[in-house]
Amino acid sequence: MASDQSNPPPEPTKQQQAGKAPASTTTAAATKTPVTQPPPTTTQPAAASPAPASPAPASPAPASPASGGINLPGHQLQQPSGIVPAGPDDVHEEDEFELTDGYETASAGSTSVTSSVYAHTIENGRRYQHFKNGRYPIPNDDTELMREDMKHVMMMELCDGQLFYAPIGEHPQKILDIGTGTGIWAIEVGDRFPNARVRGIDISPVQPVWVPPNVDFLVDDCEGNEWLDKDCDLVHFRFTAAILKNVSKVLRYTYESLKPGGWVELQEFSADVLCDDSTMPNDDPVKYTYDLCQEAFTKFGMNITISTELESYLRDAGFVNIQCIVKKVPIGPWARDKTLRVIGMYQKLAVQDILPALSGRPMAALGMTPLEAEVTVAHARKALEDMTVHRYFHYYFWFAQKPK
Ligand SMILES: C[S@@+](CC[C@H](N)C(=O)[O-])C[C@H]1O[C@@H](n2cnc3c(N)ncnc32)[C@H](O)[C@@H]1O
Numbered sequence: 466m467a468s469d470q471s472n473p474p475p476e477p478t479k480q481q482q483a484g485k486a487p488a489s490t491t492t493a494a495a496t497k498t499p500v501t502q503p504p505p506t507t508t509q510p511a512a513a514s515p516a517p518a519s520p521a522p523a524s525p526a527p528a529s530p531a532s533g534g535i536n537l538p539g540h541q542l543q544q545p546s547g548i549v550p551a552g553p554d555d556v557h558e559e560d561e562f563e564l565t566d567g568y569e570t571a572s573a574g575s576t577s578v579t580s581s582v583y584a585h586t587i588e589n590g591r592r593y594q595h596f597k598n599g600r601y602p603i604p605n606d607d608t609e610l611m612r613e614d615m616k617h618v619m620m621m622e623l624c625d626g627q628l629f630y631a632p633i634g635e636h637p638q639k640i641l642d643i644g645t646g647t648g649i650w651a652i653e654v655g656d657r658f659p660n661a662r663v664r665g666i667d668i669s670p671v672q673p674v675w676v677p678p679n680v681d682f683l684v685d686d687c688e689g690n691e692w693l694d695k696d697c698d699l700v701h702f703r704f705t706a707a708i709l710k711n712v713s714k715v716l717r718y719t720y721e722s723l724k725p726g727g728w729v730e731l732q733e734f735s736a737d738v739l740c741d742d743s744t745m746p747n748d749d750p751v752k753y754t755y756d757l758c759q760e761a762f763t764k765f766g767m768n769i770t771i772s773t774e775l776e777s778y779l780r781d782a783g784f785v786n787i788q789c790i791v792k793k794v795p796i797g798p799w800a801r802d803k804t805l806r807v808i809g810m811y812q813k814l815a816v817q818d819i820l821p822a823l824s825g826r827p828m829a830a831l832g833m834t835p836l837e838a839e840v841t842v843a844h845a846r847k848a849l850e851d852m853t854v855h856r857y858f859h860y861y862f863w864f865a866q867k868p869k
Pocket residue numbers: 594601613614617643644645646647648649650666667668669685686687688702703704705708709
């Protein structure tokens with residue numbers, strides 16, 4: 466049964482204690498910015514959508530499968546090559562998946578918060594954000610926040626330490642992170658660009674208090690227009706577009722918030738479980754679970770495979786110079802390439818840890834009983850251990866520019 470509960474701000478985490486000053490988190494009402502005119506429409510050369518997963522390679526591809534690429538006029542689309550699975554003769558170090566105690570940033574900065582946005586709902590032992598009627602159907606408790614921070618580490622491995630791909634230069638002044646979550650990306654960007662003002666925006670007040678002085682957080686629904694800014698160099702989204710109800714509207718607001726020549730970047734995975742080499746059976750429990758979730762999130766008005774279609778959304782919002790990098794991320798440590806094995810391990814943990822959350826609100830939305838949902842995710846959890854099944858996700862890194 467659901468119950469409402471007002472919680473105090475979360476205890477400072479290890480990350481917050483690392484010599485940073487307290488952040489000023491605020492609600493949107495405190496920094497209201499009027500909405501200006503809608504963006505001008507621009508003509509953009511037609512470009513192909515990202516191609517589907519390539520078929521299984523007949524002979525082994527290079528072991529380090531970053532991305533290949535093709536260039537189209539006004540649009541760069543990089544396609545990944547196949548992931549080479551590890552063979553019986555591949556020798557792995559014993560401690561290659563040893564995880565560190567936690568994640569710390571190098572920041573040394575500062576800043577406070579209001580209280581009504583701290584209301585939460587507890588359901589089946591999990592805490593959900595309550596602001597705006599709890600529209601996000603995934604918990605915001607410590608378990609989920611730790612999972613998000615782990616995904617950040619995975620993304621850093623996947624992108625070779627690069628926080629974004631958009632070519633914003635070395636002297637950005639204003640950066641926004643929409644759906645900032647724990648704020649880990651915003652904090653790292655704040656450290657990297659101490660002269661820029663970095664603002665993280667999230668519907669859920671789960672950001673740390675101790676952050677660099679140039680970083681702050683705004684608790685707001687990005688589908689409303691109170692967070693709008695002006696003259697930003699970069700507006701960044703990561704794992705957020707897929708859980709918005711009206712991506713077109715949010716991209717229009719993004720366009721308005723950017724300076725001419727400024728960039729938007731969306732780093733999103735597609736929740737489609739893929740396999741190139743026929744090792745995944747048609748009734749694979751992991752795929753089945755994710756397929757169910759696609760259906761469930763549709764009921765919440767969200768599209769968790771929208772990453773494949775973002776080009777048309779960007780173009781319609783007025784963006785030009787649309788580019789995309791696509792990467793394959795193994796689910797589990799089954800790749801031959803060592804970095805991909807580590808990434809695969811993180812991805813497997815991220816899937817494993819989201820399963821209990823998926824058996825909650827999403828499966829309930831499909832009319833499944835708690836027992837049916839439990840059994841479904843139990844099968845998926847067991848199947849995840851089978852490394853002879855070469856599952857992967859596609860990750861899309863879209864970046865595009867507001868015309869100069
Ligand atoms: C999957 S998490 C990603 C967190 C972060 N971007 C990262 O990569 O570490 C999605 C975040 O979007 C936030 N969110 C969902 N709907 C939102 C909305 N309408 N406005 C603002 N934030 C939203 C959630 O509270 C959650 O923190």
